[in-house]
Structures are given as structure tokens and as C-alpha cells.
Amino acid sequence: MITFNKIDAWADRLIRLSAFIGTLALLAEVLIILVDVIGRAFGAPLYGSQDLGTMAFVIIVFAGMALSDKMGGQIAVDLFEQAMGDRLNKIINILVAIMGCVIFLALAYAVYDSAKISVMLNLQTNLLGLQKVWFQWALCAFALLTALGHLLRTVTFTRRWLGYLEWN
Incomplete structure (x- = not known):
């Protein structure tokens, strides 16, 4: 039987894999910049470093996004938290998690549409000709x-709020 804890454990594994991919992209970005800077000093910069750097930055940012969310690394302004009360704060946490889910689903949909156009038009990067799709x-x-x-996170907040210990 699939339980919430099993789903959460699989999601944690995927998030760790995503963070690992982001780490590899960060190391690649450092290497690209290092080779490009040293090459420029000798009059031979790394050809295509702009293409590689841009794609690596995309992977760095979005691969680490799920881990940042899981660890609560997003910006939080708690100026009014004390004044609103515990119940309202819990409702706001649930609504913010739902809004985050909707925003990232919309982003995924928009990027998927863009990827379909990239396939149709065979779009490539400027210098190296890498497929953008x-x-x-x-x-x-x-x-x-x-x-x-x-x-x-929405399900977790809701379960805590309702007082459930196990979801079967």
C-alpha cells in the first residue's frame, strides 16, 4: 500500500538527485569560467563559454529549487506573524504552499510549450549549436x-493542522 511516508521518501530521493545534478552543474560552471579566464589571459578564450555558462546556470538554479523549498530556504517576512495568531499563520502556510505548487506547475507548462516550439524549429544555442530542447x-x-x-508540503501542513499522525 502506498502511504504518504513512502511518497515523501521517494520525493526526498528525487530532490537529493536534483541537488546532486545542480552541484555537478556548479562544478562545471566553475571549470568553464576557470578555463575561459586562463584562456583569455593567453589570448585564446574558451569557445562557446557563454552557451555552456548560460545552460549551466539554468541547471544550477532550477536543480536546487526543490531542495531550497524542502529546507525552507525561501525568503520569509515575519513582521506580522505574531499579530495574526496561530490559526491564521497555519492557513497562510498552506495557501503559500498551494500557490508555490501552482506557480511551478505553470512554469513547467510554459517551458514545455517552449520546448515543443524548440523541437519544431530545431532551435540551437548561438555558438555551439546545442539543442535547446x-x-x-x-x-x-x-x-x-x-x-x-x-x-x-501542503499535505504535510494540512495533516499537522488536522492532527493526523499517519496517512494510510
């Missing part, structure tokens, strides 16, 4: 993973 699909997958994280 692969990066768009990766961004779409990372956005869907982040939306899943928001959905699981």
Missing part, C-alpha cells in the same frame, strides 16, 4: 519536482 526539458522536470515538493 534538452535544457528546456530539464528545466521542466526540475519545475515539476519543485511543484511536487510544494504539494507534499
Whole structure:
């Protein structure tokens, strides 16, 4: 039987994989910049470093998004938290998690539409001629993973609020 805890455990594994991919992209970005800077000093910059750097930044940002959400790393302004009361704060937490899920689902849908256009027009990067669709699909997958994280956070907040200990 599939329980919430099993779904949450699989989501954690996917989030860790996503963060690992983001870490690899960050290391690649550092290497690209290092080789490009040293190459410029000798009059031979790395050809296509702008293409590689842009795609690596896309992966860095979106691969780490789900982990940031899971760890609560987003910006929070708590100026009015004390004045609103516990019940209203819990409702706001649930609504914010739902809004995050909807936003990332909309982002995934928009990027998926853009990827279909990239396939149709065979869009490529400017210098290296890399197919843009692969990066768009990766961004779409990372956005869907982040939306899943928001959905699981919504369920977790709701379960805590309602007082359920186990969801079977």
C-alpha cells in the first residue's frame, strides 16, 4: 500500500538527485569560467563559454529549487506573524504552499510549450549549436519536482493542522 511516508521518501530521493545534478552543474560552471579566464589571459578564450555558462546556470538554479523549498530556504517576512495568531499563520502556510505548487506547475507548462516550439524549429544555442530542447526539458522536470515538493508540503501542513499522525 502506498502511504504518504513512502511518497515523501521517494520525493526526498528525487530532490537529493536534483541537488546532486545542480552541484555537478556548479562544478562545471566553475571549470568553464576557470578555463575561459586562463584562456583569455593567453589570448585564446574558451569557445562557446557563454552557451555552456548560460545552460549551466539554468541547471544550477532550477536543480536546487526543490531542495531550497524542502529546507525552507525561501525568503520569509515575519513582521506580522505574531499579530495574526496561530490559526491564521497555519492557513497562510498552506495557501503559500498551494500557490508555490501552482506557480511551478505553470512554469513547467510554459517551458514545455517552449520546448515543443524548440523541437519544431530545431532551435540551437548561438555558438555551439546545442539543442535547446534538452535544457528546456530539464528545466521542466526540475519545475515539476519543485511543484511536487510544494504539494507534499501542503499535505504535510494540512495533516499537522488536522492532527493526523499517519496517512494510510
